Amino acid sequence: MxxxxxxxxxxxxxxxxxxxxxxxxxxxxxxxxxxxxxxxxxxxxxxxxxxxxxxxxxxxxxxxxxxxxxxxxxxxxxxxxxxxxxxxxxxxxxxxxxxxxxxxxxxxxxxxxxxxxxxxxxxxxxxxxxxxxxxxxxxxxxxxxxxxxxxxxxxxRPARGEILGAGGVPIVTARPVRRIGIDRATVDPATASTSAVALAQLVGLDDPEGYRGRVDAAGPRAFVEAIVVRTDGSFPLDEAAVAAIPGAVALGDEIPLAPTTAFARPLLGTVGDATAELIEESDGALRPGDTTGLSGLQLAHEEQLRGQPGIEVVARAEGATGRVLVQRERVDGTPLATTLDVPAQTVAEDVLADVGPASAVVAIRPSSGEVLAAASGPGGEGYSTATVGQYAPGSTFKVVTALALLRAGIDLEAELDCPATIDVGGRSFKNYDDYPASRTGAISLRQAIASSCNTALIGSEGVVSQADLAAAAEALGLGRDPVLGVPSFTGSVPDEAEQVEHAASMIGQGRVLASPLAMATVAATIARGEVVTPTLVAGPDGAPDAGEPPAEPITPEEAEALRSLMRAVVTDGSATFLADVPGAEVGAKTGTAEYGEERPPRTHAWMIAVQGDLAVSVFVEDGAGGATTAGPILEEALRGLQPG
Incomplete structure (x- = not known):
C-alpha cells in the first residue's frame, strides 16, 4: 500500500x-x-x-x-x-x-x-x-x-474541506498565517544550529534544544518549521527580530483555521502531524509527516475533509524541464456542514471566558434538534466539557423525577412533605443551605420543583421505582444513542438501585450522570413536547436517524405540565432573577450536585432553561450553587442569544 x-x-x-x-x-x-x-x-x-x-x-x-x-x-x-x-x-x-x-x-x-x-x-x-x-x-x-x-x-496537495456553520457560514476555512522557521539553504550547518535555539526562544517554544535537533537533522536545503502563527495580531510576532536571526524566515501561507484560536476548539478539533497511533489505524492512508485531523470533528470526519492527493511522476534531465509520465488529479476535501451558529457560539464562549473551573454552555433549537452552540470554558483545558463531560446533574434532574411522579398519579398540586432533613436507609438527606424555611412542611409538587426541595422528592422514593425513573429519563432524551457526529455522552440513569442510591437518584445524585449536552436535550424535549435528537452534523439525507423512540414517549400533556413547573421556578422559585429577560417567557431549573470525597463536599453548579425555540444548559464544575454560580452565566447567555 x-x-x-x-x-x-x-x-x-x-x-x-x-x-x-x-x-x-x-x-x-x-x-x-x-x-x-x-x-x-x-x-x-x-x-x-x-x-x-x-x-x-x-x-x-x-x-x-x-x-x-x-x-x-x-x-x-x-x-x-x-x-x-x-x-x-x-x-x-x-x-x-x-x-x-x-x-x-x-x-x-x-x-x-x-x-x-x-x-x-x-x-x-x-x-x-x-x-x-x-x-x-x-x-x-x-x-x-x-x-x-x-x-x-x-x-x-488537495484543499482541505471547510467546516461550515448554520446557513453555510464558513467556520474553519483558509486563513492567512506566517510559517516561522530556519531555512537551511541560506546558512551553514553551525549557524543553522545556533539560530535554531535563538528562534525557538524568540517564539516561545518549550523545547529549544529539541528544535535545534530537528534543524541539525534536516537536509541541507530544508525549511524546518518552528511555529505557525496567525496574521491577525493574536500572536505577538516581531518579524524584524525573526529576520535578524541568520537563516530565520517568516513565510506567508494559508491554512484551514477557525475564526479564533479558541473558537469551539474542543468541538471542531485540531489538524496536525499524524500520530503513530493514527498512522497504524489508517491502513496505509497515513504515514509519518502527513497532516490529519487529530481530534473533534476534524478527526471524526477526516476522510471527507482530507480529500485525495494528486500525484505525478516526471522524468527530468539535469537542467531540463521535466516530462510528465503519469498524472492522477487531486480531489479536494468536501465541506462538512454543521448546525453551529457562529453568533450563538461566540456568545456562549464569551460568557465562559472568565470562568475558572471547567464549564460549558449548550444551546439547542428544540423544533429541529440543531445544536446552535456547544462551548467548553477555558478551565477544561481543551476537554469538550459540553459534549462528553459526565457529571451528576443534581436538581436539574428533578424535571425527570417530576415526570416519573406525574406518571405515578401525583398531580402538580398534590401535597408533599418537605422537612428540613429526611432519613432513608440510615442516610440523612437535607435541603441546600439557603433553602427558604417558608417552603418546608406541606407543599405542592409545583412548589417543591420551584424551590427545589430535596426532601420532598426523596420522600416520594417509594412512589416510583428506579426503573420508573430510568424510563422517565429516556422519555426526556437521557441515555439515548448519540448521533452527534463527534464523541458525545447523552447521560446514564441505572434502572436498578438499592434504597439509598434510589433516594439519591431522585435528586440527580448517586449513579445518575449527564453531560451539559444531555441536560440541554432534556430541556429541548420539554419545550418541544417530544423527544429531541440533538444534531450537529447532518447526514447525506438531512437530519440523522433518531433511532428507536423511547419505550414510553413523553405526551403533550406531560410536556405542558413540565413546562409549567419550569415556569414556576422563574415566577415563584429559585430562578426569579430570570423573570425580566426580554423575549418569550423563560422556564428554568436550578441544580447543585455534590461530588468527591471532601467534607464538606464540593459541588457542581447547573441550570437549564427554555425560552421560545431555545433550550440552554449551563454547567460549572465547581460552584457555590446553581442559582448563584450558573445563574448569572445563564442570564447573560439568554440575553445575548436574543433574536436579532
Whole structure:
C-alpha cells in the first residue's frame, strides 16, 4: 500500500511513498539450482532486483557492470524515496541461440484508492560465454527513459474541506498565517544550529534544544518549521527580530483555521502531524509527516475533509524541464456542514471566558434538534466539557423525577412533605443551605420543583421505582444513542438501585450522570413536547436517524405540565432573577450536585432553561450553587442569544 502526503502546491519530494516490493519467480522449485544457460533465470533475477537496485550477481553485457548498473539505478530513483514498482516477467522469447527478449510487467501503486501506473517494458538479453547477460538500458525502468534522466514524484496537495456553520457560514476555512522557521539553504550547518535555539526562544517554544535537533537533522536545503502563527495580531510576532536571526524566515501561507484560536476548539478539533497511533489505524492512508485531523470533528470526519492527493511522476534531465509520465488529479476535501451558529457560539464562549473551573454552555433549537452552540470554558483545558463531560446533574434532574411522579398519579398540586432533613436507609438527606424555611412542611409538587426541595422528592422514593425513573429519563432524551457526529455522552440513569442510591437518584445524585449536552436535550424535549435528537452534523439525507423512540414517549400533556413547573421556578422559585429577560417567557431549573470525597463536599453548579425555540444548559464544575454560580452565566447567555 502507498500513502501520499497532501500538499497544496506541486512539490517534488523523496521518501514520500511506501510500496510493497515484489517480483515473481515464475513458480520454479526453490530446491532447483538456477540455470545460467536459461534466459528465464536471468530475467527473473533482474526483475527481482530492479525495484531495489540490488543487481549484484547478475551478468550484464559489456561495457555495463553490475556495480555500474546499481549506481545508475540509484541515481534514477534517488528522488523516489521508498517508492518502488512491482515487476513481473510475463514472457521470455529466445530469438536465436544467443539473443532473447523478456517482457516485463511493471506496476506502481500510487496510493490508496488511486489507479496504479502500469506499463510493459522489454528486457533484452545476450548469451555471453554460456551465461545469459542483461543488455542494460534505462528504458528497462520506464520505456521512454533516456540516458541522464531521473524519475521524480510530485504531489498535488488537495484543499482541505471547510467546516461550515448554520446557513453555510464558513467556520474553519483558509486563513492567512506566517510559517516561522530556519531555512537551511541560506546558512551553514553551525549557524543553522545556533539560530535554531535563538528562534525557538524568540517564539516561545518549550523545547529549544529539541528544535535545534530537528534543524541539525534536516537536509541541507530544508525549511524546518518552528511555529505557525496567525496574521491577525493574536500572536505577538516581531518579524524584524525573526529576520535578524541568520537563516530565520517568516513565510506567508494559508491554512484551514477557525475564526479564533479558541473558537469551539474542543468541538471542531485540531489538524496536525499524524500520530503513530493514527498512522497504524489508517491502513496505509497515513504515514509519518502527513497532516490529519487529530481530534473533534476534524478527526471524526477526516476522510471527507482530507480529500485525495494528486500525484505525478516526471522524468527530468539535469537542467531540463521535466516530462510528465503519469498524472492522477487531486480531489479536494468536501465541506462538512454543521448546525453551529457562529453568533450563538461566540456568545456562549464569551460568557465562559472568565470562568475558572471547567464549564460549558449548550444551546439547542428544540423544533429541529440543531445544536446552535456547544462551548467548553477555558478551565477544561481543551476537554469538550459540553459534549462528553459526565457529571451528576443534581436538581436539574428533578424535571425527570417530576415526570416519573406525574406518571405515578401525583398531580402538580398534590401535597408533599418537605422537612428540613429526611432519613432513608440510615442516610440523612437535607435541603441546600439557603433553602427558604417558608417552603418546608406541606407543599405542592409545583412548589417543591420551584424551590427545589430535596426532601420532598426523596420522600416520594417509594412512589416510583428506579426503573420508573430510568424510563422517565429516556422519555426526556437521557441515555439515548448519540448521533452527534463527534464523541458525545447523552447521560446514564441505572434502572436498578438499592434504597439509598434510589433516594439519591431522585435528586440527580448517586449513579445518575449527564453531560451539559444531555441536560440541554432534556430541556429541548420539554419545550418541544417530544423527544429531541440533538444534531450537529447532518447526514447525506438531512437530519440523522433518531433511532428507536423511547419505550414510553413523553405526551403533550406531560410536556405542558413540565413546562409549567419550569415556569414556576422563574415566577415563584429559585430562578426569579430570570423573570425580566426580554423575549418569550423563560422556564428554568436550578441544580447543585455534590461530588468527591471532601467534607464538606464540593459541588457542581447547573441550570437549564427554555425560552421560545431555545433550550440552554449551563454547567460549572465547581460552584457555590446553581442559582448563584450558573445563574448569572445563564442570564447573560439568554440575553445575548436574543433574536436579532
Amino acid at each position: 502507498l500513502t501520499l502526503r497532501p500538499h497544496r502546491a506541486r512539490v517534488a519530494v523523496g521518501a514520500a511513498l511506501v510500496l510493497v516490493l515484489a517480483a515473481c519467480s515464475g513458480g520454479s522449485d526453490e530446491a532447483d539450482e538456477p540455470d545460467p544457460s536459461d534466459p528465464s533465470t536471468t530475467a527473473e533475477a533482474f526483475a527481482a532486483g530492479l525495484p531495489s537496485g540490488e543487481v549484484a550477481g547478475i551478468a550484464f553485457v559489456a561495457p555495463a557492470t553490475a556495480a555500474g548498473v546499481a549506481e545508475e539505478l540509484d541515481a534514477i530513483t534517488a528522488e523516489l524515496g521508498d517508492l518502488r514498482p512491482e515487476v513481473e516477467v510475463t514472457t521470455v522469447d529466445e530469438a536465436d541461440g544467443d539473443t532473447a527478449r523478456a517482457s516485463l510487467a511493471v506496476s506502481w501503486s500510487l496510493g490508496p484508492d488511486v489507479e496504479p501506473w502500469i506499463y510493459g517494458v522489454d528486457l533484452h538479453l545476450r548469451r555471453v560465454d554460456d551465461v545469459w547477460a542483461v543488455d542494460w538500458d534505462p528504458s528497462v525502468v520506464e520505456p521512454s527513459l533516456t540516458d541522464g534522466e531521473r524519475l521524480e514524484v510530485a504531489h498535488l
